[in-house]
Amino acid sequence: MKVVTLVLVVFIILSTSFPAAISKAADTGDTGDTGDTGNVGVTCDARQLQPCLAAITGGGQPSGACCAKLTEQQSCLCGFAKNPAFAQYISSPNARKVLVACGVAYPTC
Structure with a gap:
């Protein structure tokens, strides 16, 4: 339980420390098929995925709020996966389940 709490705290600290480092794939020139759902004008912000932290770090069922934020931020996931601060969360087995x-x-990507 202490590890999950530590991971959660680190994620929150990192997500607030690096908001400018996370940019929409279009801003970086990445035009590959990233599963973009056409969310034009979506601001990529890892902090928006905080409702998913418990499910990703603990392996539980995601909440409705988590799923809504994942759908909203879907076009940003490649950018998050390429960012060393967030890659471990996006590529984890629990993240895939969520x-x-x-x-x-x-x-x-």
């Missing part, structure tokens, strides 16, 4: 449970495609 994405499947929410009906969000795993990003192919």
